[in-house]
Amino acid sequence: MKNFITNFFQQSGAWVASSFFVSKISAFLLTLFMARILSESDFGWVMYGLNYLGFFMPFLGLGSSHGAMRYVAITPNNIEKQNVIKYSFSYGFVFNFLINLLMLVLSFFIFKDKSQLMLVLVFSIRFFGFFLLDQAKAEIRGQHNNKKFGQLDLVFNIVSLVSAVFLAYFFGVKGYIVSLCFSPFVVLFFHKFKFSLDKNLFLNFQKKEFWKFSISMAFTNQISELIFLLDVFFIGIILNNTAVAQYRIYSVIPFNLFFIAALFFQTSYPRLCEKHNDNKFQLDFLYNFWKFIFPVCILIIIFGFTFSEFILKLFGGNYYKNTIIFKILLVAAVSVLFLRTPFGYLLASKGKSIYNLLASAISILSLIVFIKPVILNFGLEGVAWLSLCNFFLVGSLQMIAYFYLIYHTPKS
Secondary structure (H helix, E strand, O other): HHHHHHHHOOOOHHHHHHHHHHHHHHHHHHHHHHHHHHHHHHHHHHHHHHHHHHHHHHHHHHHHHHHHHHHHHHHHHHHHHHHHHHHHHHHHHHHHHHHHHHHHHHHHHHHHOOOHHHHHHHHHHHHHHHHHHHHHHHHHHHHHOOOHHHHHHHHHHHHHHHHHHHHHHHHHHHHHHHHHHHHHHHHHHHOOOOOOOOOHOOOOOOOHHHHHHHHHHHHHHHHHHHHHHHHHHHHHOOOOOHHHHHHHHHHHHHOOOOHHHHHHHHHHHHHHHHHHOOHHHHHHHHHHHHHHHHHHHHHHHHHHHHHHHHHHHHHOOOOOOHHHHHHHHHHHHHHHHHHHHHHHHHHHHOHHHHHHHHHHHHHHHHHHHHHHHHHHHHHHHHHHHHHHHHHHHHHHHHHHHHEEEEEEEEOO
């Protein structure tokens, strides 16, 4: 495990860790401040709009950033790396525009409330900004520059927090929306994008393989995100915006704990891609990670269960009365740290994101079947139990797929 920690820091893991910590702390503080500055109705209104946007976020550039990160990492020649970067951004830019257009068209059929419709129209700015941000991060990480990636992410999260609190305090919910829309564009001060649709630049590039991986990753992330989004979506439809705000508060800390596992796999993901045929390297990485994360999870459960009421009181007097939901979601977070995050990254590093897609699809089908009767019969507590079961199901299926892959496929 000592080598595991040493390698983490040698890959500029401290920068990645710093960016993740700041990201999650910023998200926590942002939710904390918005819950106090805005009314429950306004806060729930914005969250509902963000959840609609979240349905499309995994399709930014039709998954071009996923392809860029993996194929830049595994391409040995620097000139070819630059061609991959140009290709992924240029065609991703075009596809992102079309997806944004689809998002807007569908909103006219889904939302009857004009204020909600207008919010989606404004959030199309945020959608484009996040395409630029995600693409830049992928290009940087594919070139093993974790330091620059960490610096970019740090600045983005600090700007997001400061601008949101400042604008919301003085201009209310409208100021909050403005900050959400324009904070991603901080990437333009850090990164230069290379645009070219000249097909002659990409004659030797495996476009079919690139898009097969990218699109499957996009669908995988989209279906995975539905596990987070559908519960809030149905809560908003069946119950009300106040219930949306309450569930958002109960889940904000547990769901933000996912970063603990993600920061290790994010840091080492380009390296895992390079070593996608070296099963020993990947298994050693996994086992050392498990040795590290086990005591961390024990501490999370002990601390969270002991101080659950105190933690929820930080968000205001309306949110601490039902600590059981918070505790259930903490257990769900632990299952993600052990299973879903590690095996999701490992399968993707091998180019087998299709297994992630299938596992997530099975989970989301069960969620769609059960979520309405669960909400009607068991309320928010039932939604929390359903989320726990879905996270565990996805992680278990991914684990089975990964070990089947490494022990039942011929070595290349």
